Amino acid sequence: MDAQGKKLWEAFSSPNYSDPSSTWFSKHNPQQAEDLFPLFAKRWQQSEEWKDCLNTVVYWYARANSAGPSPGIDTGIILAQVALERLAFHYLVLVKRSHTINQFKKLRASERLRLLFKKLRIPLAISKASPGLLEKKTINKSHDAPHALTIIRNNLVHPIKKDSIDGCYLDAWKLSLWYLELSILALCGYNGSYINRLTASTINELEPVPWSNQ
Numbered sequence: 001m002d003a004q005g006k007k008l009w010e011a012f013s014s015p016n017y018s019d020p021s022s023t024w025f026s027k028h029n030p031q032q033a034e035d036l037f038p039l040f041a042k043r044w045q046q047s048e049e050w051k052d053c054l055n056t057v058v059y060w061y062a063r064a065n066s067a068g069p070s071p072g073i074d075t076g077i078i079l080a081q082v083a084l085e086r087l088a089f090h091y092l093v094l095v096k097r098s099h100t101i102n103q104f105k106k107l108r109a110s111e112r113l114r115l116l117f118k119k120l121r122i123p124l125a126i127s128k129a130s131p132g133l134l135e136k137k138t139i140n141k142s143h144d145a146p147h148a149l150t151i152i153r154n155n156l157v158h159p160i161k162k163d164s165i166d167g168c169y170l171d172a173w174k175l176s177l178w179y180l181e182l183s184i185l186a187l188c189g190y191n192g193s194y195i196n197r198l199t200a201s202t203i204n205e206l207e208p209v210p211w212s213n214q
Contacts, residue, residue, distance in 0.1 A: 021065045024181040024194045026203045032192055039188040053090040054184075057083045061180055064173075073173040074156055080176035081153045085109060087183050088116040109153070113146035113179070120186040121211035122179065129198035132171035139168065149176055174198060185209060 002008055025032035043050050063071060064079035071079070092099045092115060104112065117124055124144040126133050133139045139148045152172045178198050185194065186209070193206040200207075 022195075022197055022203075023065065024185065024197070026195055026206065028204055029206070032194065032206075035192050036185065036188060036190050039190055043188050049090065049094055053086060057086055057180075057184065060086075061177075061184070064180070065177055073169055076173050077149075077169065077176050078153055078156060080173070080180050081109070081113075081149060083180055084113055084116065084176070084183060087180075087187065088112040091116060091119065091187065108150070110146040110150040113149070114144065116183065117146065117179065120183060122182050122186065123210055126175075127198065130171040130175050132168035133175070136168050145175060145179070148172070149179075182209065186211060 044054055060079045060083035064076040093104050126145045133148050174197055191212045193208055196207055
């Protein structure tokens with residue numbers, strides 16, 4: 001349109017499209033995404049704090065959920081854990097008020113994630129679905145998945161101990177995204193089915209979210 005509102009040109013075309021990264025719902029079963037949307041919108045509109053949190057976390061999730069050359073799965077591990085810690089702060093400090101800001105700051109990263117997952121009833125154990133983590137002596141000594149993931153993230157960011165973590169990046173990346181997806185779903189109050197990226201062999205293999213059976 002020109003300054004006077006007269007139409008100058010128009011085009012009819014579809015936008016550029018590329019196959020999206022794997023995620024928690026099946027593109028052949030969009031009912032899952034439809035079920036989540038009103039729950040997500042309700043949280044988004046609940047307060048400016050929730051809006052800011054979800055906006056930030058979903059951005060980091062989208063960036064982390066890419067196995068391509070950019071940003072790469074090593075960066076994805078870091079971004080996913082940043083998003084999880086953001087959720088942990090929002091939920092534990094601002095929503096549940098179980099911790100003050102100073103108390104939260106004093107917690108180890110693994111403790112922050114562990115508390116979040118416990119509150120949301122998401123399993124903590126490293127399962128056989130992450131063999132790359134179970135096979136590493138450095139990781140095998142840890143008590144649970146939050147500890148293992150923070151070991152890997154710390155070695156990526158500041159490898160002081162230079163622990164051998166080669167060969168487990170893919171499993172750590174998938175596990176981090178699994179936790180992030182489930183955390184967002186749980187915080188939105190979603191109780192339907194989802195694709196477990198750790199165990200599903202096809203995009204149509206669905207299972208109930210962990211907390212729906214508890």
